[in-house]
Amino acid sequence: MNRAFSRKKDKTWMHTPEALSKHYIPYNAKFLGSTEVEQPKGTEVVRDAVRKLKFARHIKKSEGQKIPKVELQISIYGVKILDPKTKEVQHNCQLHRISFCADDKTDKRIFTFICKDSESNKHLCYVFDSEKCAEEITLTIGQAFDLAYRKFLESGGKDVETRKQIAGLQKRSSRSSRCWIQDLETENMELKNKVQDLENQLSITQVSASPVSNVTPKSPSTDIFDMVPFSPISPQSSVPTRNGTQPPPVPSRSSEIKRDLFGAEPFDPFNCGAGDFPPDIQSKLDEMQEGFKMGLTLEGTVFGLDPLDSKC
Secondary structure (H helix, E strand, O other), X not given: OOOOOOOOOOOOOOOOHHHHHOOOEEEEEEEEEEEEEOOOOOHHHHHHHHHHHHHHHHHHHHOOOOOOEEEEEEEOXXXXXXXXXXXXXEEEEEHHHEEEEEEOOOXXXXXXXXXXXXXXXXXXXXXXXXOOOHHHHHHHHHHHHHHHHHHHHHHOOHHHHHHHHHHHHHHHHHHHHHHHHHHHHHHHHHHHHHXXXXXXXXXXXXXXXXXXXXXXXXXXXXXXXXXXXXOOOOOOOOOOOOOOOOOOOOOOOOOOOOOOOOOOOOOOOOOOOHHHOOHHHHHHHHHHHHHHHHOOOOOOOXXXXXXXXXXX
């Protein structure tokens, strides 16, 4: 690994300046990973990082894990490492943070570069495996450095400062958005807790009010014949029996007196008073009652007739 960047004016590059300054050059490779290094550059530093990541990759390969494939997008602004299917950016290495880039002459598939992390300020060495394009990718990164350096000289360093300011603003914006999302999540959790407290209070109120509202009038008990016992205190109400049928209505006694064919009133012993009998019959009844009280039995007495009247 001994490729260094040279900025010779007569050097012939692989791509047009517009392709790297206005667009990007894509490459596909296998990503062995990244590891922290102590120095920002150096062949021995890169060689140790490659040896370390190759050993870790062999262990993962023995466990059945495959080397992940990535897409590299190279421009004068940096090197982006993306997922080839979803196009999700995994790492964004800005060009002014890349301090060293080289390919391995002993293993032509391997190429690396060292980049300073924007958050931790640590130097990380990224190692890739490309079967056919390792040297070409290294030259493309070198061309991007050359064009960026020329643009820096033409703008007097203002362009680089502008990019740094934009990167700082983007970093602050990402942090503020994360804080905003955390505030929204906290507020959402507080609202959920308030709603839960209101639901608990409502359920407690309903439970406390349910014994009063759920009291149903107790139906009178019935006997074995599904008959409601008669109560002389309260009038009889139409209460259904156990089988759900209504009891038959009680016929009311008519106050009108019915007579027979001869115009005589029928005798009702349950609905008559002492003054309803003639005097002679009433006296006989009184004698019979006195006899029953005295334990005597009146024999030969004809109800309603006098023995003297039998001679007629």
